[in-house]
Amino acid sequence: MRRVQGWIEANLDRHINRLQRLVRVPSISPTGQQMAEGAETTAQLLREIGCQVVEIVPTSGFPVVFGEWQAGQPYTLVIYAEYDVMPADEPAWKVKPFEAALVDEPGLGRVLMGRGARNQKGPLVSILNAVEALVALDGKPPVNLMFVFEGEEELGSRHLPEFVEKYADRLKRADAMLAPHTHMNRQGEGLLWAGSKGIIVMELEASGQKWGRGPVGADAHSCYKAFVDSPAWRLVQALATLVSPDGNRVLVDGFYDAVLAPSAQDDALLAAFQDRFNPDFLDMGITRHIEDVHGLELMRRFFYSPTLNINGLSGGYAGPGIKTLLPAAATAKLDLRYVPNQEASDLIAKLRGHLDRHGFPDVELRVLGQSDWSATPLTSPVVSAAMSAYRRMGREPQVWPRNPGSIPFWIFNRAPLNLPFASAGLGHAVRSHAPNEFIVVDGNAQVFGLAQFETSLAAILYEFAAASAHA
Structure with a gap:
C-alpha cells in the first residue's frame, strides 16, 4: 500500500x-x-x-x-x-x-x-x-x-x-x-x-387522568398528599416491577427467551483479544462493573445481552430552590437494546402485558423510535x-x-x-x-x-x- x-x-x-x-x-x-x-x-x-x-x-x-x-x-x-x-x-x-x-x-x-x-x-x-x-x-x-x-x-x-x-x-x-x-x-x-444491537426508545407515563386517582390536568400542592394518590409514586412502583432490585436483570416474562447465545466460534473470537479489550476507553470514569465482571464474561454481556435502561425521569418540579408539588403526571424515558433473535414487536407486547398483569394497565407505554439489530x-x-x-x-x-x-x-x-x-x-x-x-x-x-x-x-x-x- x-x-x-x-x-x-x-x-x-x-x-x-x-x-x-x-x-x-x-x-x-x-x-x-x-x-x-x-x-x-x-x-x-x-x-x-x-x-x-x-x-x-x-x-x-x-x-x-x-x-x-x-x-x-x-x-x-x-x-x-x-x-x-x-x-x-x-x-x-x-x-x-x-x-x-x-x-x-x-x-x-x-x-x-x-x-x-x-x-x-x-x-x-x-x-x-x-x-x-x-x-x-x-x-x-x-x-x-x-x-x-x-x-x-x-x-x-x-x-x-x-x-x-x-x-x-x-x-x-x-x-x-x-x-x-x-x-x-x-x-x-x-x-x-x-x-x-437493536433499540426501542419508549416512554412510560403515569397520570392522574389515566389512573383515575391523584391530581388531574394540573399539579396540586403537596399538602394534599395526606389524602390524594401520587402518580409519581405509581410510576416508581411500576418501574420497580420491571427489573431485579439492583436494576440489572429484566423480570418481564419471556424477555430472554429468544436471545441467541454466543457460539464456540464467537467465544474464540472474543478470547483472542480479551486481554486487550478495554470497554472504558472513552474515559467514562467507570471504576466498577456489575458483579465485578471482567474478561470473557464481560464481553459476552457487552455484545450479546439485551438491556433495559432508564434514560431520565420527569414530573413535577426539580429546578433550583423549593416548590412543593404533587405532580399530576410523571414520565420515564427508557431504552431497550435487543439482540438476535429478539423481535421488537414481541418485546413491546411482553412489556405491555407485564404492566397489565402487575396491576398497571393505566401506565401508558409510548414507543418513540426503534432500530432493528x-x-x-x-x-x-x-x-x-x-x-x-x-x-x-x-x-x-x-x-x-x-x-x-x-x-x-x-x-x-x-x-x-x-x-x-x-x-x-x-x-x-x-x-x-x-x-x-x-x-x-x-x-x-x-x-x-x-x-x-x-x-x-x-x-x-x-x-x-x-x-x-x-x-
Missing part, C-alpha cells in the same frame, strides 16, 4: 481542504439548518471523484445523496455514511465548531476540529479521497461502488427505508455494504464491527477483507461481533437487501456529539493520521475484490 499512501500524502493538503469544505456546512438535521447545502456539497464531492451517477434523492424528510462509480468490475460494494450532524451549541468549544480549524493536540500533532469531524463527515470524505487515489493510480476502483449518504442519521434514519424501497432494484446488485469509520483507539488498535457472519468476504486490510496496514484487528450501540445498518442488512456489512477503518477521532470533536491529521507512532486512514480504506476495497473472487 506504499504506492497508494504516497499518492495520498502528496495530495493531503487538498484532501484536508475537501474535508474542511464539508465540515464548514452546518447541516444540522435536528434543526434543519443548511441541510440542502449539505446535500449539494456532498453531491459535488461525489462528482469530483468521477462518479458517473450523482443524484440528490428526495424523501419525506431530508434527501439521500446517491452516487455510483461504475468500474465494470465483477463485484459491487455499497458505501454508507451520513452528512447530517448534531447541533454544536455547547460553550466548551476551543474553536468555532464549523470553522474546521487545524489545531495542535498534544501527542497527536495536528487534528481537524469541528462538528462532524468524527461523526461522520471525516469518514465520508476519507473514503472519497481513497477512491480518488485508486482512480488516479489504477484508472478505476477495484470494485463497483454505490454511495448512500443520508441526511437523517441523527434523527434515527426515519426516512432511509423510503430511499431503500425506491432504489431496491439498484441496491440489490451489490454484494455487501461498508460503513467507513475511525475505528482506531488511542493505543493504535483497530476495531471493526460486523453487526449492531443487524448481523453478518464473520466469514463474509466484507469482514474478511477488513481484517486482511488491517493486517496489511500492520494492525491485528479486534473484531467486535456487533456494535453494542444501535446503528441503522439493519436497513441494508435485513430484507429486502440482505447485504452483509462491516464498519471499519484505521483512523482516530473522538468526541462525537461533544465539544472539540476532532479527527487526527498527523498522528504518532501508534495512532494513524489522515493519510494512513485513507490508505486503510483503499486497502479494504482492494481486499474486498480479492476476498469476493475467492468466496
